[in-house]
Amino acid sequence: MQIDFLNEARRQAEICNACRYCEGYCSVFPALHRERAFSDGDLTQLANLCHNCRGCYYACQYTAPHEFDLNLPKILAEVRQESWKDHAWPRGFAELFDRSGVLLATGLVLGFALMFVLAQTLRPESGAGFYAYMSHNLMVAVFAPAFLLPLLAIAISLRGYWRTVGGGSLRLGDLWEATKSAGRMKNLTGGHGDGCNFEDEDRFSQARRHFHQAVLYGFLLCFGATSAGTLMHYLLGMEAPYGFFSLPKLLGVPGGILLCIGTAGLAWLKTKADRNLGAPKAWGGEMAFVLLLFFIGLSGLVLYAATGTTAVGWLLPLHLGAVLSFFLLTPYSKMAHGFYRMAALTREASVSRPAPVQALAADTERANRT
Amino acid sequence: MQSDPDIVVIGGGNAALCAAITAAEAGARVLILETAPKPYRGGNSRHTRNFRCMHSGPLGPLVESYSEEEYFADLMKVTDGKTDEHLARLAIRSSEECLPWMEEHGVRFQPSLSGTLSLARTNAFFLGGGKSLVNAYYRTAAGLGVEVLYEAAVTHLELDGDLVTRVDYTHEGAAKSVAPKSVVVASGGFQADTDWLARAWGPAAKNFLIRGTPYNRGIVLADLLEQGIGQVGDPTQCHAVAIDGRAPKFDGGIVTRLDCVPFSIVVNKDAERFYDEGEDVWPKRYAIWGRLVAAQPDQVGYVIIDAKSLELFMPSVFPPIKADTLEGLAEKMELPPESLRATVDEFNAACGDTSGFHPTELDGVSTTGLTPPKTNWARPITEPPFYGYSLRTGVTFTYLGLKVDETAQCSVGDRPVRNLWAAGETMAGSILGQGYLAGFGMTIGTVFGRIAGKEAAAHAN
Secondary structure (H helix, E strand, O other): OOHHHHHHHHHHHHHHHHHOOOOOOOOHHHHHHOOOOOOHHHHHHHHHHOOOOOHHHHHOOOOOOOOOOOOHHHHHHHHHHHHHHHHOOOHHHHHHHHHHHHHHHHHHHHHHHHHHHHHHHOOOOOOOHHHHOOOHHHHHHHHHHHHHHHHHHHHHHHHHHHHHOOOOOOOHHHHHHHHHHHHHOHHHOOOOOOOEEOOOOOOEEOHHHHHHHHHHHHHHHHHHHHHHHHHHHHOOOOOOOOOOOOHHHHHHHHHHHHHHHHHHHHHHHHHHOOHHHOOHHHHHHHHHHHHHHHHHHHHHHHHHHOOOOOOHHHHHHHHHHHHHHHHHHHHHOOOHHHHHHHHHHHHHHHHOOOOHHHHHHHHHHHHHOO | OOOOOOEEEEOOOHHHHHHHHHHHHOOOOEEEEOOOOHHHOOHHHHHOOEEEOOEOOOEOOEOOOEOHHHHHHHHHHHHOOOEOHHHHHHHHHHHHHHHHHHHHOOOOEOOOOOOOHHHHOOEEEEOOOHHHHHHHHHHHHHHOOOEEEOOOEEEEEEEEOOEEEEEEEEEOOEEEEEOOOEEEEOOOOOOOOHHHHHHHHOHHHHHOEEOOOOOOOOHHHHHHHHOOEOEEOOOOOEEEEEEEOOOOOEOOHHHHEOOOHHHOEEEOOOOOEOOOOOOOOHHHHHHHHHHHHHOOHHHEEEEEEEHHHOOOOOOOOOOOEEEOOHHHHHHHOOOOHHHHHHHHHHHHHHEOOOOOOOOOOOOOOOEOOOOOOOOOOOOOOOOOOEEEEEEEEEEEEEOOEEOEOOOOEEEEOOEEEEEEEEOOHHHHOOOEOOOOOOOHHHHHHHHHHHHHHHHHHHHHO
16 A cells, blocks of 8 residues: 555544544444544545545535645545555556556457457357357356456455454344445435535535446346356256346346446546546546446347347457456456445444444534534 | 626625525525635635524424523523523524525535434534535525625725615726625624734734634624624624644634643643633533633643543544653643643642542542642643643634624614625624524524525515
8 A cells, every 4th residue: 555645544534533524424434433543454444435425525624725635535535446456366466456447448359359269260060149159168168267266356355355454253234234235325325315426516416326326236137147047057958048038138138228327327427527536547447447337238238139130240259358358357447346345334334333322422522512 | 697686795604695595585686795715615604513403392403302491591601691682582583493494405414313412402413514504505596596706805885874885896806896785794703804803802812823714804894883883792702712723823623623621731831730621521611711821921822631631532633742751742842841840740749539530520530739720630640651732722703793683784873774784793793792602603694694685685676
């Protein structure tokens, strides 16, 4: 971690801790107010709890040009980005985060190329639907390791994160709390339910929260579709292509549509929002990631629409190349945020059950300050 | 705005915005002249955090009830009876309808946390603090067509008998004038003009820090008072607290507050104690320490605590000065080391049984035979490392202001100025002669801002 970022985050957190006006916006502030001094681990945890809703920035009386120069969303974004690099596995891949935009583009090109080559040279002699272009076994041979290796990398990274933030034994109840929070995007509600500040300065809106939920649920539906297809193939012996009234399609089509709407919305919001309230260096990589997800959703839908036409011959490698890039880059791109966020929310759930007496004292203290 | 607006509101904080919104909703065309640049808009309201509100049952974030009588009694306690009862009761009674109005106009409150009856009952806290309230009101005002000019400094109101005929201001380097039908003054006190403070207080005031906006320079207030507009309040009265001496000259706000005095000894620059640090719980005493420190040489005080007290109070923005010995601490704080040692030794020797020490209530753990005594929380300062903070007087607002009646209208001689109203800090002296009750400034601003807006619009329409 760059010491500058941590020290700056510490400076800002100490000012926030002396003010406490933002208490109700999100999970960051109750967590921050529990501490008197901030270790590197504390700051890393706060950074990963922050959903960059920006409510605290626009409400802050100490932002520039004030000499205290607070910009908590920005410094927490910097620390967050650095923390992912710190915990990346293998270590040597950490720098990929800084270049993930370029990397995604390169990955895509290589992925496409690989798929085309495989599709052309190893074209099966028989097979229906997609398998007319690429055999099932070949797809599995490529995608199984491309899926499992990144998952392993993420798991190792998360274990390191958990140690850094001082997490204890994992409790299912805490994981459930984290899941509920992420499922509702509670930390993007602004505390009052009006949403967050993003695309239009201090105006509260649900746009970002809803687009993000479209992406989240769209992605999960697509993932469910793939899983259903896999199970149907291996357990039930039912091979693709599947008709519309089958689980893979019933999940995948709405999933793909949600994914397209959500990612297009997020990309559009991102162009409206103030870049200086995030990690400026990460902007390009984040945008590339959002667009990649959009491309995956769109190419998947188009591929389904093109079933039975010769267009499948080039659409399939495009789609699969994008999916392959996405999987491989999961531990080193914006996609990692989902995993770290879940870990941070779980950690927060495990420590955020205040004794009633403490809550009382803290509140009386707060109210008496003028 | 093509032609002159119906109403000019001078100032851009809570009271100004409440007036502008109310007037705009009544159909008036409103222009706000805010002297601060946009990032600093909102005057002292940016630094506020709550609204004290009467209520007969649970209301918004507030639990139980808070009656007019109880509210008024709380006010009388802090002002020592120097209160205009008629206007104070008007503000208190109206506060109840204000809270839903505030929510309708975009203000959001912190949900009351469990087990916090004492303050979740009397004060509603703004989610995000005063600047978020200000932001919400500017959004609402913009939606109503209110025009806002930032960095628009009003220099003069032309008074013709009992009518304001013209408002002069500067904007973008040019002198401009506007002739509205009604004018609302909501531009705060004069505390940021340290020359004025020094005239009222003496040269000591030059060493005061100003906790809030640097833009409350009282230019409009002075202009109106010079023209004989009704005045109220004592120029020497201001709300002043003891804050961290390292705070910026202006705009340090809440984070520069220090809450460690009850667990400390406080000395002046000669390392001598000068007041009972444990007289009462801090929330009831912190406001007098502004004046106590102001009366010391160079208007500075030094808080000394030891390791066992470090975590008994809210952290503040600057870390304490720290040393392993008292002499070392004295050197770092530029205090005479031998004198500090002698003062601490004398204090320590006067401490008795400390087993009854209780940080959050009056524990009666006091010194014996010491002048001045420390009557609660008196524990010897013995455990290194030792910590120190410097203290200076931090002025929150001044009380000298415009006298208004129950319609927020200003007067000249013995008659009302037909088209001039005032709201917020600039007229708070009409209600409070001295002292302060947390959250009451926002009550005055909201209540009288709305009244002023309504009256100004009725006159203009």
